[in-house]
Amino acid sequence: MKMQEIKAFIPARDFELSRRFYLDLGFEIPWRDEQLAYVRYQHCSFLLQNFYVEAHARNCVMHCLVEGVDDWHAILSQKQLAKTYGVQLSDLENQPWGMREFTLTDPGGVLWRIAQNQ
DSSP states (O other), X not given: OOOOOOOOEEEOXXXXXXXXXXXXXXXXXXXXOSSEEEEEETTEEEEEESOOOHHHHHTOEXXXXXXXXXXXXXXXXXXXXXXXXXXXXXOOEEOTXXXXXXXXXXXXXXXXXXXXXX
């Protein structure tokens, strides 16, 4: 048996606003229609859906493992995504489980934990 891929479906309160947010974040959207968008960054991807239930969105967490987490944080801070989209970008923290990370919420409230192994 072989598995090729797993994709999460991420809810969007405002589909177009979330689409722009992810483009500004550095993702690309090679395909979309009115209800769904294929969102990717290099070989990582997810599906943004034109669907929103607040309880679901507020309990949805994506974990993104990167190289150069300090650089990622600096670039996202420089882009002023928090100000532009009314989202939250946390400070960098060293976690007791051996990761250095920060969090970023998207416009619908989905929490992204962006981390690097220490």
